[in-house]
Amino acid sequence: MPSSYRELKAQAFAANLEIPKRNLAIYTFGNVSAFDANRGVIAIKPSGVDYDRLTVDDMVVVDLEGNIVEGKLRPSSDTPTHLVLYRAWEGIGGVVHTHSTYATGWAQTRRPIPIYGTTHADHLAEDVPCTAVMSDDAVERDYEVETGNQILACFDNSNPLHTPMVLVAGHGPFTWGPTPEKAVYNAAVLEELAKMAFVTHTVDPGTARLPDRLIRKHFERKHGKNAYYGQK
Numbered sequence: 001m002p003s004s005y006r007e008l009k010a011q012a013f014a015a016n017l018e019i020p021k022r023n024l025a026i027y028t029f030g031n032v033s034a035f036d037a038n039r040g041v042i043a044i045k046p047s048g049v050d051y052d053r054l055t056v057d058d059m060v061v062v063d064l065e066g067n068i069v070e071g072k073l074r075p076s077s078d079t080p081t082h083l084v085l086y087r088a089w090e091g092i093g094g095v096v097h098t099h100s101t102y103a104t105g106w107a108q109t110r111r112p113i114p115i116y117g118t119t120h121a122d123h124l125a126e127d128v129p130c131t132a133v134m135s136d137d138a139v140e141r142d143y144e145v146e147t148g149n150q151i152l153a154c155f156d157n158s159n160p161l162h163t164p165m166v167l168v169a170g171h172g173p174f175t176w177g178p179t180p181e182k183a184v185y186n187a188a189v190l191e192e193l194a195k196m197a198f199v200t201h202t203v204d205p206g207t208a209r210l211p212d213r214l215i216r217k218h219f220e221r222k223h224g225k226n227a228y229y230g231q232k
């Protein structure tokens, strides 16, 4: 029977293949989901399937409550984390989780990635936030849902579309965007920012954050109503 979710599954499949292609994860690490806001469903990578064996038909379609709508395989074990973000935030169309080396390294130190330079400020105007370490209670309760809740807690005072990335303490990064392609782009950008910050911190651990005026200048060149970077 032809799938009525063919396009969404194709979109999720293509975005998932970008993960190994951009060296953001090996083996089965990492997953991408694509959201259809009109139908209230996501397509996500199945659990534990290597990228080189993955097919479009393997993508699992799940509703926002986590019920499988279409698919023969079990969805990624991180699916409940993705769903927490889709339920809470309007305007996101894709979520990515990887264990990319540098971003995961920072997550393991349990600290935010400081905004050291303009490359970072071109993409987001604050440090890459890092969640709190999860309590034993929360781990026992529902680990993946609580991971989502901890991510939400980092955005009480900021716009998740302006800062489309987070480090989950002791674990690794999650990124998102208006589309799955943009969410993958943000995962690649985060890895590069994490790498640059690692070099900066290694050369001089006392390096100061970029001054606020430069942060605003760079962020607003590319974002917001007065943006002038790139072609019209």
Ligand SMILES: [Zn+2]
Residues within 6 Å of the ligand: 030, 097, 098, 099, 171, 172
């Ligand atoms: Zn993970």
